[in-house]
Ligand SMILES: Nc1ncnc2c1ncn2[C@@H]1O[C@H](COP(=O)(O)OP(=O)(O)OP(=O)(O)O)[C@@H](O)[C@H]1O
C-alpha cells in the first residue's frame with residue numbers, strides 16, 4: 162500500500178462521509194437546543210427520494226435539493242410539535258419518524274427505482290487547487306455538495322461557539338429555565354432548531370441520491386442516520402469533531418471496495434461481509450472511547466437533552 | 478395617592494397551583510432605597526410571589542405597579558424592561574458557559590458575533606463598582622457557590638435593574654461571604670435601588686432590613702418596620718405560635734469510638750481527588766460537625782462512609798469492625814444510618830407511600846419482612862407508630878412521599894434511620910432550606926439521638942447549625958481537614974476563614 166492508496170481513500174472518505182456529515186450537524190443543532198431526534202434515518206430517506214424524484218421530473222438537481230430541505234424540515238416540524246408542544250416522549254416520536262420515512266420513501270420511490278438517469282449535482286474540480294499533489298485530489302476535486310459540507314462544519318462551529326444566537330442555543334439545551342428568565346423564547350427557538358436539523362438531514366439524503374451514489378434504491382441510507390446519532394456523541398456536540406468522525410466513517414465505508422481485490426479477500430469472499438461491518442463497528446468503538454474521554458473532560462450531553470420545558474412546572 | 482411613593486407595589490395577588498393556593502390576596506409594597514425582607518415558613522408562598530413579580534408566573538388576580546404605574550408582565554423580558562431583576566432560589570446559571578456569557582445571555586443589543594474581551598470588560602466594570610469580584614472568563618462550574626451568586630447579581634445589575642429580588646441568598650454562604658453580600662446590598666440601597674430579600678435567618682433580617690413582610694399560608698400575616706423586632710417576635714409571626722431557640726444541650730457523655738477514618742482518599746465523579754487523607758473519629762454520645770463550603774468533599778465523605786463511593790486509600794472502622802470498601806448493605810449491618818443531602822431522590826422514593834418509605838430499611842427483617850414476603854399489616858402498624866412518635870404531618874401512611882413538605886419528608890427519613898437504632902448516624906445538611914419550626918424539631922431529634930449514645934457526624938454548610946448542636950467542629954477545605962476545635966472554644970470567624978482555605982490560626986489545632 163503506497164501513498165496514492167491513502168490519497169484515494171481519504172478523498173473517498175470525504176466524499177462518502179458528506180451525507181452523514183450534514184445529518185450529524187443537523188442533529189447537533191437539535192440536541193444543543195435540548196431535543197433528541199432519532200428520526201434522522203427517516204428524514205434522510207425522504208430527502209433522498211424526493212430530491213431524486215424532483216430532479217428527475219423537473220430536470221433540475223438544485224430544485225431536488227430544495228425539495229429535500231423542505232421535506233426534511235416538515236418531518237422535523239412534526240417531531241417538534243409532538244415533543245415540544247404535546248411533550249410526548251422524544252425517543253418514541255423519533256422512532257415513529259424513522260418508520261414513517263422508511264415506509265413512505267419506499268412507496269414514493271417505487272417508480273424511481275428503474276430510473277438511472279436523473280440529473281446529478283455537478284462535479285467541480287477547483288481550478289488551480291485541484292492540481293496540487295496530495296491535497297488537490299483529497300480536498301479540491303469533488304462534487305459541489307462535498308464543498309458545501311466542508312464549509313458547513315466550520316460555519317456551524319463558529320455559529321455555536323462564537324455568536325450571540327449560538328450562545329443562546331447552548332443555554333436553552335443546558336438550562337432552559339435560565340434562558341427563559343432572561344427573556345429568551347425557549348419554545349420558539351427549540352422549534353426552529355429542530356426544523357433546521359431536519360432540513361440538514363434531508364439535505365444529507367439528497368447529497369446521497371443526487372451526487373454521492375446517484376440513484377434511488379429503497380433503504381439506500383443503510384443506517385447512516387443512526388450512525389449520525391452516534392457521531393454526535395463522539396463529537397461532543399462539536400461540528401468540527403463531527404466532520405472528523407463523518408469523514409473517517411466515509412473512508413472506512415470505502416475500505417471494502419479496496420480490500421476486495423487483495424488476494425486474501427479474493428480467496429475468501431465471505432470476508433467481504435465482515436469488511437462491510439467495519440464502519441458500524443468503528444462507530445461503536447469511537448463511542449466507547451469518547452464516552453470515557455468526555456467523562457474525564459466533563460464534556461457531556463446538553464444537560465436538558467430530552468426534557469420538555471414548561472415555565473410554571475417545578476424544576477429541580 | 479400615598480402609594481405612589483412605592484417603587485414597587487403588588488395588590489391583591491392571587492396565585493393558584495393544582496390543589497394549592499400559594500398566594501391569597503397578597504398586598505406588598507417597597508420603596509426606593511429600601512431593603513424589604515420577606516419571611517415565612519416553607520411553602521408560605523414567598524418564592525411564588527416573587528416569581529409573579531419577575532414575570533415568570535402569571536397570577537390569577539391582582540395588579541403590579543412600578544413607580545405607581547400599573548404594568549402587565551407577560552414574560553420575564555417585560556419585567557426586566559421595567560427594571561425588575563431576581564436572583565432565584567436555585568441559581569439560573571448555565572454551568573458550561575463562562576461568567577461573561579451568562580451575563581450577556583439574552584441581551585438583545587449585543588453584537589451578532591461575540592466579542593469576548595468587551596464582554597469581560599463590562600462584567601469587570603460592574604464587579605468593581607459594587608464590590609463583586611469574579612473572573613469574567615471562568616466557567617460557572619469552576620466557581621464556588623458564593624461566586625456564582627455574584628454572577629447572578631451582576632447579571633441583573635447589567636440589565637439595569639432598580640428592583641432586585643434575592644431569594645434566600647445567604648442559605649449557602651460562609652459568614653464572610655454573607656458579610657460581603659450585605660455590603661453590596663448596602664451600596665445598592667444607597668444608590669436608591671429597592672431590594673427584596675427572602676431569608677430564614679432572622680438575625681440577618683433584623684440587621685439588614687428596613688421593613689419586613691411576613692407570609693403565612695399564602696396570606697400576609699404582618700408588615701412592620703424591622704427595627705425593634707426580636708427574633709422571637711418574627712418567628713411567632715411566621716409560625717403562629719411560640720418558637721424556642723435555645724436547646725437545653727446536656728454536656729456530651731463520651732463513650733467508645735464508633736466511627737474511625739484513617740487516611741481516607743476518594744475521587745469525585747470527574748475522577749479528580751475529592752478526599753485527601755481524611756482522618757477523624759466520632760465517639761458514642763457526641764455530634765461532630767463537618768464545616769465547609771459546598772463542594773469541598775463533604776458529599777464524597779458521606780458517600781464513602783456509607784459505602785456508596787469507593788475509597789482509593791485509607792481505612793474505615795465502625796464500632797471496632799474494619800469495613801473498608803464494603804458495600805452499603807454491610808455498612809448498614811455494621812450500624813451506619815444516613816440522612817442524605819438530597820432528600821427528594823436519594824433519601825426517599827418519591828412515588829412510594831410514606832409507610833413504604835418508612836420501611837425501606839426494616840423490610841428485610843421480621844416483623845415486616847418474612848423471607849421474600851412483606852407483611853403489610855406490620856408495615857402499616859409500624860408506620861402509624863413512627864408517624865406519631867416523630868410527629869410527621871401527613872394525610873395518612875398511604876400518601877405518596879412526594880406530597881409531603883420538605884420538613885415532613887426529612888422527618889420521615891430521620892424516623893426510618895433512627896428507628897434502626899444506629900451506632901453511627903451521618904446527617905448531611907439535615908435542615909437545608911427548612912423553616913424555623915421544622916429546623917427546630919430536626920435538631921431536637923438529632924440531639925436526642927446523641928443523648929441516647931449514637932455517634933453523629935453532621936455535615937453542614939450552615940455554620941449556625943454546626944455551632945448550635947455539634948460538640949466538636951472539623952473544618953474541611955478541598956478534601957482536607959483544615960482544623961478541629963471543641964465547639965465551646967471555636968470562634969465563628971476563625972472557622973469561616975478556614976472554610977475559605979485560610980491559614981491555620983493560633984488556636985487551631987491541626988489533627
Ligand atoms: N411550580 C409549582 N407547581 C406546583 N406547586 C407549586 C409550584 N411552586 C410552588 N408551589 C406550591 O406553592 C406553595 C408555595 O410555594 P413557594 O415555593 O412559594 O414557598 P416558599 O415560601 O418559597 O417556601 P420555601 O421557604 O420552602 O422556599 C407550596 O405549597 C408549593 O408546593
Ligand SMILES: [Mg+2]
Nearest residue numbers: 523524525566
Ligand atoms: Mg422559596
